Amino acid sequence: MFDVNEIRKDFPMLDGSKHSFNGKPMIYLDNAATTFKPYSVIEASNQYYKNESVNAHRGDYDIAYQVDKKVDEVREKIAKFFNAKKIEIVFTSGCSMSMNLVAFGYGFKYLKSDDEILLTEAEHASNVLPWFKVSELTGAKIRYIPLTKEGRLTPENLKKVMNEKVKVVSVAQVTNVLGFKNDIKALAKIAHEYGAILVCDAAQSAPHMKIDVKDLDCDFMCLSAHKMCGPTGIGVLYGKFDLLKITEPFMTGGGDNARFDMCGNVAYLEPPAKFEAGTMNLAGIYGFGAAIDYLEKIGMDNIEKYEGELHEYAISKLSTIKDLIIYNPTADSGIITLNYKGVFAQDEASYLNSHGICVRSGEHCAKLLKDILKVPATVRVSFYFYNTKEEIDALYEALKDGGNYLDAYFD
């Protein structure tokens, strides 16, 4: 039984007495940036620091063995969560590092000057800038799959630009500004027909829906724990094992090799260990494991369903405000991108802050999304499963007077 009021008790950040504005509890609607952590996650990370604070990899004593075992267990847990194999789960510092690992470890290694990389204009910087680097280093060309007028990526549009030169198609499963869900399974099938790989940026999808990597048949998938109730500084790269085997570790050092000599001969360990040089964020891994447990307890299907209800409720209320422009009313996620007519996004976000509502204003660089949003900046509201309809009511009440944004500066 999904009971949001019970769920909220699990999160110290949602303890209304902690962050209040004029006696009212803070309302956090910036969940696409990061999410709050339940007590169980914080406790799990603390468990490492308080009771098992030693290094992983080949410990010769009992506690070190415990840490190795725990890292292994969490890896297994994450693998099951996404229907992957344990050896296909690489720990990284987060989605950005995962994307960079694919770009440099695979893209830079295998792409040639005639090759093409396909992205869309709705991608996050983490799924654009690493490919810019690969393009700079290899001469491979970056092209953008056209989006629909609404801003969606369709399999038909991918087909239109697909050709034998394309080696990588790298797209988000849920886009971070417009919140549209892409049909990764259909996109991967098309990419594979032309011999390209499909890289899935799951930063905005993994926290909100069930993902089965085998069903999607994506080749790589990147995500961060902190957007799904887990700690910061830890994330995952999933890769099909055969691809991980031929991917270069772009960071090397202790813990990722079996042996090496001074002549430069190195025997790297098998994946995932070959990508995990240096001491990992062990407390982060402990916490990530607890986050997966927590999400499983609530149920990803319940989360997706509840967030859908929140979204529908929010759109039905907000769309009655005459001067509010909503850019993605049909989004398939809890992301609502908006502007108040005539008000710069950052001014509106600051105004909401003065009402105790945390949202984010964002800029869209010259090319990306310009044709769809037709504005340089927007306000992004993003929900998670611990948000409530009452919070949306408060957002609605504040936005009704959204034109009087300088109130924030004087009251």
Next chain:
Amino acid sequence: MPISINPQMMREIIMDHYNNPLNKKVPENISEYKKIRMDSDSCIDDITIYLKIVNDKIVDACFDGIACTISTASTDILCELVKDKSTKDALYIVEQYKNMIYEKEFDESALDELIVFINTHKQAARIKCATLGSTGIESIIDGKDDK
């Protein structure tokens, strides 16, 4: 706050400089100007400030770009204030303005309309916005130039 100016007037001054900035333009003889691009790392403001300095005197000051109300209005007023001043006097204005923003002692007589930003400290997230222009002007006078 001086008795002569009330919140409603302050609000109008800010909105006026935001909606109809006097100094928001790219200068025609751009090569005669020193410029600096102030794209904040903590917010979405992105403005370029241009100063034409001849013999330690600021002959012209203007800016262009995309920014919020507080950044735009404060930069516009600052440009107006530093024009036709020596760089030394301009730095004095910038210093007094920053003192006000950071709640230190300040010389109100140097600030003119900039006094409307006296409430900035109440919204800590806006300090960066309110000081984007002053930081840029200060950097150019100190010798920085994004050619």
